[in-house]
Amino acid sequence: MGNLKTKELTNIGYSTDKQKSMAINTIAKHFKHRNTNYIITLLTDIRNRPEAYIHDPATQKIAGLFMDDATKQTVNSFELTQQSLPFKIYGEDNIEASAIKQMELALSLPVSVQGALMPDAHSGYGLPIGGVLATRNAVIPYGVGMDIGCRMALTIIDADEKFIDRYSHQIKQAINIHTHFGMEGGLEMPQDHEVLDDPAFRETPLLKKLHGKAVKQLGSSGGGNHFVDIGVISLTDNNVVGLPANTYMALLSHSGSRGLGANIARHYTQIAMNNCKLPREAQPLAWLDLNSEAGQEYWLSMTLAGDYARACHDRIHSNLLRALGLKALYKVENHHNFAWKDKLADGTEAIIHRKGATPAHDGELGIIPGSMTAPAYLVTGKGKPEALYSAAHGAGRAMSRQQARESNTNSALKKMLTQADVTLIGGSLEENPLAYKDIDMVMQAQTELITVQGVFSPSIVRMNNE
Template identity: 35%
Template sequence: MPVRQRITHTPVPVHIYTEDIEEEARQQLENIARLPFIHSHVAAMPDVHFGIGATVGSVIPARGAIIPAAVGVDIGCGMNAVRLSIRAEQLPDSLRPVRRAIERAIPVGFNQHRRDRARASTIDALLQGLKRIDERHPKLNVLGGNPRSNWVRQLGTLGGGNHFIEVCLDENGEVWLMLHSGSRGIGNRIGRYFIELARKQMEDRLSQIPDADLAWFDEGSTAFDDYLHAVHWAQDYAMWNRREMMRLLVESLRRVLPPFEATGEAINCHHNYVARERHFGAEVYLTRKGAISAREGELGIIPGSMGTRSYIVRGRGNADAFCSCSHGAGRRMSRNRARREFSHADLEAQTRGVECRKDGGVLDEIPAAYKDIDQVMANQHDLVEVVHTLKQVVCVKG
């Protein structure tokens, strides 16, 4: 059994798939397990760690309710990966031009495209759903007074923090492209707005719940319906953002790599989202906060850090984990602590052999700030099987 720890003194238990969990994260999980609508139990993945709103690495089954802060503000954040038809020996000796080509094609941080780069059909489809959000919640101002505002120019952009684009090699020497991003500024705005709305609507009851960040919407309420539409829109936006980014990435690399084709269908999976699913005899709104779906036979992506291995996996459909697995290695220290404890020399050493930035701007993403990805994978051998093991040779951070 991969369950390493159980919390049993709460109204429903918590099943934890690791021994490596800090006390703050454990307390967050207990708080979630005390909510009145949690079904069966709460699951905590092997990369679990303290988060804002709810524990990163938690899988939360709710009957008749959704917690906006559990989904968070990077709604639909996730991964995209595709294998190319070229091999390691066909890559150029210097990978600096490859990194530069990626950086020219994909805006990072707060930057966006100077003009619309996404397909018109994609923009038009997203616009229809956004108009409903704008009509129901004009204070949110998602259109910004202009249907072609920032959300359009940010389609196909990376963002900041732990978002990244990588060129990787698998165990057979085949080349992969892999990227990590979410719903950008528009998803952040939607998330923050509905988190605050939930707090306001529960103002009279906040003292009765263990954490104000766990304020929720009840199914059947107008706010619940509006949030469900908005969060699903943001999840769709995040999925299309990754697709557009991958399209631009492939176009840019054709100029600096030997001729290639994408082989097989791209893997595109969320790890911050909510979905209606059936588990343990009930229909629930399942929130995966830093976890991915791992139904039997389903392909997923579990990235390590910018200097370690990543994995393409196939789900085993483990019912106890709500058919889920970890979304990555998981942080073991805060960004501020990482900046205090490590130097540029440490970053150089831990990313040796990877073409990437090695300056103070990415020091908080140093591999040692993350848990051991190999231990994380060992703790979930009953949740997924490894299909491919990837090692990055180029990494572009947000």
């Protein structure tokens, strides 16, 4: 049974002596050659989905102990409304039909009250990327997404492009030392942040188990389109930041809550799907009632994951600025995979899910990036109720990752980077600039949603080497 202890069994929901004893005996008999991580994952899944293991001779005795608990859980079946609610689409001419169909499906849920589709939208799992959905007292884990609290952070720095030209070698060294990309691992130097002491980590067995991973991954970034960029930002006249309309050096980062958020998303999505039965095509949109224990646990966990994502950006920015001897003038940041309690135009309270969308209440600052060679925009929202106070979260994918790999070459990518005067550290063909929509076209499609306060141009880009 490896190093598995009874305390670990308690942490994954094996609360009685009978459950622990049965787990130990079963593992010793059928899984003694498996490693501890495999065993913990297996036992956790049996606890969460006993019906999937009740017919397997090796696991049926453990599953049987949890079947009674499962039958006590309220399982509700719901039908979709015959006609979906109408919703506003921004930049519809450049949005694929499948994303619109996904939004229509989401707006046929009985808990949905309003929706909107942003101009960078494309199809996803559950709610489309770029989808914004308001519900009544219900939270949809896949309406938030797997990377809970995925967010942007921009630090405007007391330096200009001359610093980048003069110290480009030192900047690249600092980025290599003080960032880490990829699904596993973290920074070599241990990181600290007050979020690691958040009492929420002690509130549920899942969060207790994930604390060690959160410690290890603090200050790191994931794969895909996550990045850390050094570049310059040109602020507009009379910008709300309050700085003179000059060009400043800036640090821009994009990443989320790492393994913490992904595990929370998987865990509560499974609970939602088990307890909220929908027609097959809508099952990924299963929700948790916020009055339920699972709903409250998810909200607590989602909030913690968002705070953790913010802490990762804090460490990235403070580490790099300290290493380069630079001073921050202003910092802007925003989530774009999250759910918020808010009020609709008529005063109705709702849960607003933004899966790949930037909060854009009146005067609210946000960041909308392009690609590794395209500009990012510092914006303020105009608070449009029909858009659920939202805007795009980026350029949006024009190609799938596979299409991006197959339709481009490394030599072509190098040529694009040279033409844009951008240095890429890491990166992949999946994230090449042609894989994304034209950010200026996306911005043009949402002029009624945001006001541009500044334009960021990347110079040195760090991404995962996939």
